[in-house]
Amino acid sequence: MTNPNMDLQALLEKVGDPDLLREMIAFTAQRLMELEVETRTGAAHGARDPDRLTHRNGYRARDWQTRAGTVDLQIPKLRKGTYFPSFLEPRRMAEKAITAVVQEAYVHGVSTRSVDDLVQALGMSGISKSQVSRLCEEIDEKVNAFLNRPIDAEWRYLWVDATYLKMRQGGRVVSVAVTLAVGVNTDGRREFLGLAVGNSEAETFWTDFLRSLLRRGLRGVQLVISDAHEGIKAAVSKVFNATWQRCRVHFMRALLAHANRQGRRIAAAFVGTVFAQETHAAAKTQWRKIADQMRPSLPKLAGLMDEAEDDVLAYMTFPAAHWAKLHSTNPIERPNAEIKRRTNVVGIFPNQASIIRLVGAILMEQNDEWAVQRARYMTLETIASLGHTDGVGVPALAA
Numbered sequence: 001m002t003n004p005n006m007d008l009q010a011l012l013e014k015v016g017d018p019d020l021l022r023e024m025i026a027f028t029a030q031r032l033m034e035l036e037v038e039t040r041t042g043a044a045h046g047a048r049d050p051d052r053l054t055h056r057n058g059y060r061a062r063d064w065q066t067r068a069g070t071v072d073l074q075i076p077k078l079r080k081g082t083y084f085p086s087f088l089e090p091r092r093m094a095e096k097a098i099t100a101v102v103q104e105a106y107v108h109g110v111s112t113r114s115v116d117d118l119v120q121a122l123g124m125s126g127i128s129k130s131q132v133s134r135l136c137e138e139i140d141e142k143v144n145a146f147l148n149r150p151i152d153a154e155w156r157y158l159w160v161d162a163t164y165l166k167m168r169q170g171g172r173v174v175s176v177a178v179t180l181a182v183g184v185n186t187d188g189r190r191e192f193l194g195l196a197v198g199n200s201e202a203e204t205f206w207t208d209f210l211r212s213l214l215r216r217g218l219r220g221v222q223l224v225i226s227d228a229h230e231g232i233k234a235a236v237s238k239v240f241n242a243t244w245q246r247c248r249v250h251f252m253r254a255l256l257a258h259a260n261r262q263g264r265r266i267a268a269a270f271v272g273t274v275f276a277q278e279t280h281a282a283a284k285t286q287w288r289k290i291a292d293q294m295r296p297s298l299p300k301l302a303g304l305m306d307e308a309e310d311d312v313l314a315y316m317t318f319p320a321a322h323w324a325k326l327h328s329t330n331p332i333e334r335p336n337a338e339i340k341r342r343t344n345v346v347g348i349f350p351n352q353a354s355i356i357r358l359v360g361a362i363l364m365e366q367n368d369e370w371a372v373q374r375a376r377y378m379t380l381e382t383i384a385s386l387g388h389t390d391g392v393g394v395p396a397l398a399a
Contacts, residue, residue, distance in 0.1 A: 026071045029064065033085050037076045040083055054080040057374065064088065082372045136357065143360035147195055151213065154220030155183035155193070156386050159332040160232060162201055163339060167349040176352070177201050178359055179209050182332050186220070188376035188383045190331070192363040193218065197352050206235035214239065222386060223318060225329055246311035248275070248327040258300045267294065267301055280316035287313065321382040335366055
């Protein structure tokens with residue numbers, strides 16, 4: 001009697017030809033994608049239908065790792081909206097990474113109560129160190145390839161930020177900085193460009209991180225956006241010959257912290273008129289006017305405005321179409337929030353490698369989601385107005 005639940009390995013042995021099996025898988029997967037896309041478009045491929053919802057827009061290649069080997073897929077693209085095959089499970093890598101980190105903590109006897117509960121709930125209490133090692137190696141290979149890939153083309157904008165996670169080190173629980181870099185290239189596309197883990201956000205750490213991006217090929221950066229951490233600011237000025245934008249959101253928090261409740265409302269309303277200006281020159285004029293108005297009653301706030309004027313308004317020297325995305329670190333804060341949400345499952349990481357494994361997998365997922373979005377993060381027309389740098393703007397690396 002034939003077993004309808006025969007696993008893939010048994011089928012492979014019966015077929016005897018792994019190439020044939022891969023072709024069968026590829027054909028089936030491609031057909032499934034065509035059927036799913038027909039549902040999205042509202043019409044068959046090439047058919048003229050007045051009820052059509054959208055049209056196809058070519059294909060993008062993707063390797064699919066199966067137990068029968070690597071299958072080459074051609075994933076259909078849409079003119080409006082996005083499409084990702086349901087059977088590929090776009091979040092599978094990060095979920096596998098969470099499992100690996102939890103298992104690693106468990107088998108090394110350094111897990112917390114929350115991790116112990118999760119291990120029991122997932123039925124993983126019988127795992128061995130060798131099983132965990134194999135899973136970690138599988139994920140690390142993919143994550144490291146992603147994090148160390150060459151950085152091609154030119155990248156006009158760079159956002160950098162850090163978040164903190166807890167890790168066991170030398171018998172103690174310490175907080176470590178996890179730094180991230182997101183860039184937008186001359187094609188208007190954004191990607192995660194780098195990840196590093198360190199004990200603090202000191203200037204030397206940030207300098208090493210930014211220089212590692214240069215070594216991988218980063219060039220053409222014209223604006224770097226971050227908060228006002230002295231380590232970041234010093235490293236940016238040392239590594240890049242680029243404009244630095246102080247996050248407007250962080251600046252407003254720092255500014256309003258020096259005012260009482262009533263003063264905060266007044267100051268927020270006044271400074272808000274600066275950001276409503278349509279040109280850089282008009283914004284600077286309004287900025288100085290507001291600072292002078294505050295000086296008699298709120299001298300501390302006026303002093304902070306005097307110091308931060310050029311850095312907070314730097315984004316206004318770039319195309320106005322980009323201002324909403326350049327004035328703050330919001331484009332990287334959202335992925336940071338997702339990292340926090342996903343890493344809360346672990347709580348305390350057993351080592352640095354486990355942090356890179358899980359956070360790297362999350363960044364890979366986010367990159368995949370950005371890649372399938374039809375709309376560019378910034379349009380070609382507006383990004384082209386920044387001009388061509390020929391790599392100018394990157395100082396020579398120190399030995």
